[in-house]
Amino acid sequence: MSANSGQVIGKTEEIVLQAKEAVRQRRPGTIERVGDHLKREWQLYVLLLPTILWLLVFLYKPMYGLQIAFKDYSVFRGVAGSPWVGFEHFLTLFENDQFLRALKNTVIISFYGLLFGFPVPILIALMFNEILNQTFKKTAQTIVYLPHFISSVIIAGIVMTAFSPSAGIVNTILGWFGFDPIYFLTKAEWFRPIFIGTGIWQEAGFQSIVYLAAIAGVSPTLYESAVVDGASRWQMMWKITIPSILPTIIIMLIIRIGNILEVGFEMIILLYQPATYSTADVVNTFIYRQGIQGGQYDLAAAAGLFNAVVAFVLVMTANTISKRYSRTSLW
Secondary structure, X not given: XXXXXXXXXXXXXXXXHHHHHHHHXXXXXXXXXXXXXXXXXXXXXXXXXXXXXXXXXXXXXXXXXXXXXXXXXXXXXXXXXXXXXOOHHHHHHHOOHHHXXXXXXXXXXXXHHHHHHOHHHHHHHHHHHXXXXXXXXXXXXXXXXXXHHOOHHHHHXXXXXXXXXXXXXXXXXXXXXXXXXXXHHHOHHHHHHHHHHHHHHHHHHHHHHHHHHHHHOXXXXXXXXXXXXXXXXXXXXXXXXXHHHHHHHHHHHHHHHHOOXXXXXXXXXXXXXXXXHHHHOOHHHXXXXXXXXXXOHHHHHHHHHHHHHHHHHHHHHHHHHHHHHOOOOOO
16 A cells, blocks of 8 residues: 555545544534423423323322331331331231232132123124114213213112112012022122122223224225125124234233232222122222221231232233233333
8 A cells, every 4th residue: 555545544534533523513412402302392391291290299209108018117206217127017918817818819800800801892892893873883882881980889889789689680580580589799709790790891881992992093995805805794803803903902901910909999898898808808908907997007008019019020021921922012
C-alpha cells in the first residue's frame, strides 16, 4: 500500500469520526426526548393521571402494610413499632386446620367454576353470533347481561328464596314429583353446586361480551369464501370463528387461572353458615373472620400475602406455558 493511499484512508476515517461526533452532539438526550414527548402529548397524560393516582393510592400504597404478615402486629404500636417475627404466621397458617380447609375449598370451587363456568360465555357468544334477527338478538343479550348489574345482596336473596324449603320454586317442583322439601342452603354437599351455578348465571352473559368483540373482529371475507366453498354454518363456526378467537380465549384463561384463589367473597358471606363451613369456607372468608372479626390482623395479612403469591405464580406459569406452545401470551 502506497503512502498516498494510507493518507487518504486516514483522512476518511477522521472525517467519519467527526461526522459521528457531530451527530451525537446534535442528538437530544433521553431527558430531552421525554420532555418533548410530554409537551407534545400532555393531554393524554392528563387523562391518564386519575388512573395513575388511583393505582398509587389504592394498590401500591397499601403494599406498605404487607410487612404486617411478618410482624407481631399491634394496633396500638402501629406497623413500624410492631416487632418482627419472620415466617411465624405462615407456619401457624399451615398448622391451622381451618385455613387448610379453606384453601382446599377455594381450589375445589375455583376448579369446578373454571371447568363448568369458563366455556359458557364462549358458547353464549357463539350462539349470539348465529342469531340473524337483530331484534331478538338484542333482547336476548339484554336479558342475559342483566344479572351482572344486580347487587350481590339481591342475587343472594333470590337464591335463598328459590331454594327455600317452604315456598321456593325448586322445592315446589320437587314436590310435584313426590319428593320431600330439602333445605339446600343448610346442606354442605349442595353449597358448591348452588354457588357455582349462581356465579355462572350472574356473570356468563356479561363475560361473553369479550368474545363477541373478538368475533366481530374476524374478517368477513373468510366467511364469504367459506360460503362460496359450500360450508355450512356449523363448519364455519368450527373452522373460522373458534380458531380466530382462540388467542382471546387463551388470554382470558390465563387471567382466570391467576384468579383461581379469588372466589366470590360477598356471595359466600351472604349464603354460607356454620352448617356449610366444611364446603363453603374459602381463603377470603377465613381472612375476614380472622382479621376483621377475630382481630388477628397479622395472621390475616399472612393469608392474604400467600394468596397473592400463589396467584402470581399461577399467572406466570400459565403465561409461560401458553407462550411456549401457542405463541399467545399476556406479555
